[in-house]
Amino acid sequence: MGDKKVDKGKKGKNLFIIILALAILGVTSFGGIYFWMKSKDQNVDKPVIQAYQDLGEIMVNLDNDKRSRYVKVNLSLGYDSKNKEAVKILENNVVVLRDSAIFYFKSKKSEDFKAGNEENLKAGLRESLNKSLEEPVVLDVYMNDIIVQ
DSSP states (O other): OHHHHHHHHHHHHHHHHHHHHHHHHHHHHHHHHHHHHHHHHHHHHHOOOOEEEEEEEEEEEEESSSSOOOOEOOOOOEETTTOHHHHHHHHTTHHHHHHHHHHHTTTGGGGGGGGHHHHHHHHHHHHHHHTTSSSSOOEEEEEEEEOOO
């Protein structure tokens, strides 16, 4: 008779340990998933809000062999509006940026300004402008007006 009470006590103790283990497993699983989801949300890139710096109008001769051709373009540069240092860098280097843009366009031919080549032209100009700065802050180049003649 005493053995039955001991068995009931062991069963109750074992059941309690199993329930406790399942509860701990559930809480740690929930916590792990919660923190994993939270860190995943923080890694999502937030969209960059751009501000713009006008570079003004640039007119240069193109690198054509047969005829004298030129391009006249009005440029604006896009940069991250939250980057306060970018504003200072762009404002202090307008002359350097204009010079870089002039020499970039002088190396181009009139065929480079065809409609299908816009993205390549802008990407090349953006790369050239960023190389001329101590820190690459130009995110995009906008051509407000463009005339190729």
